[in-house]
Amino acid sequence: MKKEFAVIGLGRFGGSICRTLAQEGMEVLAIDIDEERVNEFSNIVSKAVVADTTDEKVLKDLGIRNFDHVIVAIGDNIQASILTTLILKELGVQKITVKAQNDYHEKVLAKIGADHIVHPERDMGRRIANNMISTNVLDYLELSDEHSIVELIASKKMDGKSLLELDVRAKYGCTVVAIKRQTHIIVSPMAREVIREGDILIVIGADKDINRFEKNIV
Numbered sequence: 620m621k622k623e624f625a626v627i628g629l630g631r632f633g634g635s636i637c638r639t640l641a642q643e644g645m646e647v648l649a650i651d652i653d654e655e656r657v658n659e660f661s662n663i664v665s666k667a668v669v670a671d672t673t674d675e676k677v678l679k680d681l682g683i684r685n686f687d688h689v690i691v692a693i694g695d696n697i698q699a700s701i702l703t704t705l706i707l708k709e710l711g712v713q714k715i716t717v718k719a720q721n722d723y724h725e726k727v728l729a730k731i732g733a734d735h736i737v738h739p740e741r742d743m744g745r746r747i748a749n750n751m752i753s754t755n756v757l758d759y760l761e762l763s764d765e766h767s768i769v770e771l772i773a774s775k776k777m778d779g780k781s782l783l784e785l786d787v788r789a790k791y792g793c794t795v796v797a798i799k800r801q802t803h804i805i806v807s808p809m810a811r812e813v814i815r816e817g818d819i820l821i822v823i824g825a826d827k828d829i830n831r832f833e834k835n836i837v
């Protein structure tokens with residue numbers, strides 16, 4: 620059965636989520652208080668409605684409880700975002716993802732039981748900054764405040780050496796979980812796997828260990 624999504628708030632973030640879900644063939648109910656924004660999405664998603672989601676009755680009438688996943692993408696109006704999340708929670712919505720505007724907003728959302736809180740501006744800023752600092756880092760995914768998965772380009776220094784010789788885990792405390800080589804990908808490489816310059820190493824570990832590894836060998 621197809622998953623049903625509801626997206627509340629059709630700004631840049633919520634709008635982008637709606638478009639992507641619709642492109643992937645998902646059932647999407649798009650909701651905004653602003654009629655113009657709703658009209659913009661009426662041809663893109665399954666159903667688009669004008670509603671103020673801080674009104675419990677409105678959400679009940681929309682049958683919001685029956686959706687598999689509700690995304691609250693109300694931007695600047697933090698009060699409306701919190702109240703909407705609280706009502707969704709009280710109505711027993713299974714899965715709620717909320718966009719946080721700042722750390723205080725995030726704290727309150729966590730307290731009232733949002734299942735997943737996203738902070739797109741902050742996270743994208745960190746991501747771009749990390750990519751700018753190092754020429755070897757292609758991409759990075761934050762797992763926690765101190766742990767990440769990073770894509771690093773293998774340097775000349777590593778060329779021809781096996782993972783065993785490089786001794787990544789013992790020396791640096793991080794693990795190479797995959798190697799991308801041209802069109803193919805080696806998942807869970809063996810210790811005897813020989814690295815070539817230009818390979819993309821996917822490394823998981825504590826940020827400080829990954830940094831050490833990157834500075835010393837990559």
Ligand code: ADP
Pocket residue numbers: 627628629630631632633650651652653656670671672673692693694695696699
């Ligand atoms: P972004 O930063 O993602 O562009 P915006 O602040 O521009 O976010 O968009 C948030 C959207 O949420 C706006 O389209 C706004 O009309 C909508 N919105 C705000 N309050 C409510 C509410 N109570 N009910 C429904 N939609 C709301």
